[in-house]
Amino acid sequence: MSAIMPAVENAPVSASADNGKAEQVMQNTAASASVATKPKVKGGKLSLRPFFLAVVPPVLGLIFLVLVWEIIAVKNSGIPSPSLTLKSAIELFSDPFYSNGPNDQGIGWNILASLKRVGVGFGLAALVGIPLGFMIGRFSFLSGMFNPIISLLKPVSPLAWLPIGLLVFKAADPAAIWSIFICSIWPMIINTAVGVQRVPQDYMNVAKVLNLSEWKIITKILFPSVLPYMLTGVRLAIGTAWLVIVAAEMLTGGVGIGFWVWDEWNNLNVAHIIIAIVVIGIVGLVLEQVLVAIAKFFSYEDVKN
Structure with missing residues (x-):
């Protein structure tokens, strides 16, 4: 004593x-x-x-x-110069939210429509893909079951799924959302599953010793460890989704930045097409950087003396 x-x-x-x-x-x-x-x-x-x-x-x-760009514009009269494009951009963004009918709306409305479709398709992919990735990484039986399916469907071009969406949903808008969903889900499934599989076995052994429930294993052990991998998958998925929506809207029509580009091409307004390319790049960059910042916020490094 x-x-x-x-x-x-x-x-x-x-x-x-x-x-x-x-x-x-x-x-x-x-x-x-x-x-x-x-x-x-x-x-x-x-x-x-x-x-x-x-x-x-x-x-x-x-x-x-x-x-x-200036050299190309000098050599090719069909390409507008940077100064002419800048002038068109100033005029275009002076009233980005005008509306003269369903097929004649400002670039602001088109960007918002595209972001809305991306948000819905991407959100649905996250709701399905992240839990599925957890299960595939957690259970070897499910991993063996779904890995061949993922390997078969992941290389398929997202636009190849667009006709299936049109056939099933009978409308252009849900078909475009379906294309975003199917292209966004694979990075989230794969990265989440890899993160779960790389959790140290010592953690799982401690969970067995403590007789933790499956829910506590997921919330207390797997989720904090997998979060950086999961956010990497989310970051990759949002970039792919933004790429796909432009091409999908070119084929489906309606309001959206992709349809706006195609409509300006039909009007032979190359300056507006170049402006749209820059806008698409800026929006994609902003989405990417926001998710990178979130991923860095949840990344942890060992503190060294």
Whole structure:
């Protein structure tokens, strides 16, 4: 009894020491982050090298793109110059939400219609794909059952599914959403399943020892470990979905950025087509960066002393 009591009495001291060490680690990490964000000073002068490395290369890349575009426009009279395209863009975005009928609406309405279809199709794919990925990764029987199906259907072009959607749903809008769904689901299933399969076996052994239910295993062990993999699948899926919706809308018609591009081609308005290409790229980039930021927020790294 006397041998046990000192250990019990020393326990608060050990916990206090651990807390002090944790606080010191946090202070060191905050200090390191503060130093990393401050501009470097060399010889008493402020170093602008990081700023130039971050700003100058992208600016030079854009200038190079515009120069190539200008040269092509000079050689080919059918391609509008950058200045002419900029003028058309200013006129176009001066009233992006006008509406003169179902087939004559501003570019703002077309972008929103496309984003709505992407949101519905992508959301349905997440509701089905992420739980299915968990089950495939968790149970080897389901993995063996679904892997051949995924390997067979994943390489199929999403647009090949569009006629099936038109046949089943008898309408263009749900057919386009179906195409987004079928192309978005594979990255989420595969990445989620891979994440589940890479959970350390020690974690699962502890769950067996503690006799945890399947629900607690999923919520307390699998989900936190799989989250970075899952978000990677979501990021890949949203990029693919945005690519597919443009092509799908070209074929189905209606309101949407893809239909707007095709309509402008029928009107031989190449400047508006180029503007649409830039807008599609910007929207896709924004969607990608938002999901990258979310993925980084949920990524954890070991703190080193």
